Amino acid sequence: MRGLPQGVRLTAPIVVGVLAGAVSWYLGAALWWAVAFALLAAALTLGWRALPHIEGPIWPQRAPQKDVGGRDDVQVLGWALTGKRGRVQSRAVDRARTVARERLSFYGLDLDEASDRDRVIALIGARPYATLHSNVANMPSQRAMLSCLDALDALALPTKENR
Numbered sequence: 001m002r003g004l005p006q007g008v009r010l011t012a013p014i015v016v017g018v019l020a021g022a023v024s025w026y027l028g029a030a031l032w033w034a035v036a037f038a039l040l041a042a043a044l045t046l047g048w049r050a051l052p053h054i055e056g057p058i059w060p061q062r063a064p065q066k067d068v069g070g071r072d073d074v075q076v077l078g079w080a081l082t083g084k085r086g087r088v089q090s091r092a093v094d095r096a097r098t099v100a101r102e103r104l105s106f107y108g109l110d111l112d113e114a115s116d117r118d119r120v121i122a123l124i125g126a127r128p129y130a131t132l133h134s135n136v137a138n139m140p141s142q143r144a145m146l147s148c149l150d151a152l153d154a155l156a157l158p159t160k161e162n163r
Contacts, residue, residue, distance in 0.1 A: 012049060017042025081146070087139040093132070096148055100124070100132055103155050124151040 021038025025031060080092035101111050107123065109116040111132060121129050128148035131140045140148070 009049075010046070013042040013046040016045040081142055086141050088142055088145045090136055090139065092145060093134060093140065096145065096152065097132055099149075100152055103152055123155060124148075128152065 017038040020041035021034045024037045025034035029037065080089040080095070082088075097111065104111055104116075104120060104123070107119075109120055109123070111120060117129075127144065128151040131144045131148040134140045
């Protein structure tokens with residue numbers, strides 16, 4: 001049988017038990033009810049004092065990790081594709097532009113460079129190019145954005161042998 005944890009003193013539970021029993025007997029409880037109440041109060045006080053004092057949570061708090069290309073990116077992009085009146089939100093176009101810039105950089109092309117415009121259109125098509133260059137006043141439709149993403153997805157990345 002284990003003893004009390006180190007540092008737990010019996011003085012407070014005994015004092016609380018005696019006071020609880022005395023008050024209950026003074027208020028008219030039978031002697032055996034007063035003794036039972038005193039033992040119960042002492043046991044509860046002892047249990048309360050024996051509990052460990054925890055300053056913080058038991059498990060460590062970790063900040064959520066934001067991985068590039070994780071599930072959160074897919075969810076955010078999915079919600080950005082459902083905008084008002086059949087139009088996508090600007091963050092969907094911004095994310096598609098980022099993907100397009102990454103994909104076109106493998107070919108040595110820049111999405112925003114006027115001299116590369118014809119070669120970019122040859123790779124992805126005129127409609128996806130126009131979708132990627134839409135502005136806030138004229139957001140593309142969901143269908144146009146999905147076809148743009150399909151065109152970017154079909155854009156083959158150069159392998160190590162092709163570079």
